[in-house]
Amino acid sequence: MAQSMKPERPPPGPPDTLIVYGVSSDPDMPSLSPYVLKLEVYLKLAKVPYVLSERIAFSSKGKVPWMSYNGEEIADSHFCIDFVKSKFGADLNKGLSAEQLAVSHAFRIMMDEFHFWLNVHFRLYDPDDPIIVRLDPTAPGRRAFKERYDGYMNAQGVGRHSEGQITRLFVDNLKALDALLGQKSFLMGESPTEVDCSVFGFLAAIILYPSKHFDEVMGKDYVLREFPKLYEYSMRIKELTYPNFKM
Numbered sequence: 001m002a003q004s005m006k007p008e009r010p011p012p013g014p015p016d017t018l019i020v021y022g023v024s025s026d027p028d029m030p031s032l033s034p035y036v037l038k039l040e041v042y043l044k045l046a047k048v049p050y051v052l053s054e055r056i057a058f059s060s061k062g063k064v065p066w067m068s069y070n071g072e073e074i075a076d077s078h079f080c081i082d083f084v085k086s087k088f089g090a091d092l093n094k095g096l097s098a099e100q101l102a103v104s105h106a107f108r109i110m111m112d113e114f115h116f117w118l119n120v121h122f123r124l125y126d127p128d129d130p131i132i133v134r135l136d137p138t139a140p141g142r143r144a145f146k147e148r149y150d151g152y153m154n155a156q157g158v159g160r161h162s163e164g165q166i167t168r169l170f171v172d173n174l175k176a177l178d179a180l181l182g183q184k185s186f187l188m189g190e191s192p193t194e195v196d197c198s199v200f201g202f203l204a205a206i207i208l209y210p211s212k213h214f215d216e217v218m219g220k221d222y223v224l225r226e227f228p229k230l231y232e233y234s235m236r237i238k239e240l241t242y243p244n245f246k247m
């Protein structure tokens with residue numbers, strides 16, 4: 001994650017092999033990055049084989065995830081998913097109505113483009129949080145990363161809210177997800193679709209890897225206590241995609 005870890009461009013992989021670049025190389029461990037997790041969950045649910053690179057490398061856009069396939073580089077989780085849909089016909093949204101597609105689109109954007117920033121508040125509050133230390137063991141790297149994200153959060157606007165306001169917005173998003181889920185197994189029905197991949201990326205961040213600060217503010221096992229249906233839903237996706245991961 002830290003700039004100090006930015007290596008040179010990795011060499012192209014073997015032919016016809018989809019290589020995913022993320023923030024770790026353990027295929028049995030859900031990624032600490034919500035966007036990498038979103039992409040890997042999509043690939044796993046759509047049964048598209050891929051190799052998780054052992055190299056930490058950022059895309060031409062300076063971010064993870066990204067993928068390479070036969071020398072082509074595809075950056076950003078959304079465009080990666082577009083690529084696997086068109087290249088391998090792996091479309092988890094097949095069969096959804098126009099209205100379901102519109103709702104999925106809105107909820108995906110809510111998570112990817114808004115909830116992310118609320119999540120960053122809790123994730124990077126303490127740059128020495130054990131989860132952040134796992135991502136970057138060097139203290140100066142972690143400080144620089146937090147400073148950069150503080151700047152992004154200020155520009156985005158979430159960084160100008162009080163913690164109480166951020167918490168309120170965070171909980172409102174979870175309430176909306178809970179209401180959309182209702183009694184269904186997945187957000188759009190009885191099978192997982194694309195929006196579930198984004199949502200799981202962010203719920204995993206607070207169920208599997210809550211920061212110390214998140215637990216202090218919200219209390220331990222927050223999702224399990226306050227949103228049991230969202231918790232069970234997350235466990236359903238975890239079992240389908242990371243059955244070997246022990247919490």
Ligand SMILES: N[C@@H](CCC(=O)N[C@@H](CS)C(=O)NCC(=O)O)C(=O)O
Binds near residue numbers: 034063064078
């Ligand atoms: N829109 C991008 C967002 C990716 C993103 O923000 N990734 C973060 C990790 S969670 C990152 O690479 N940050 C590095 C940085 O900003 O320096 C996507 O969907 O892939």
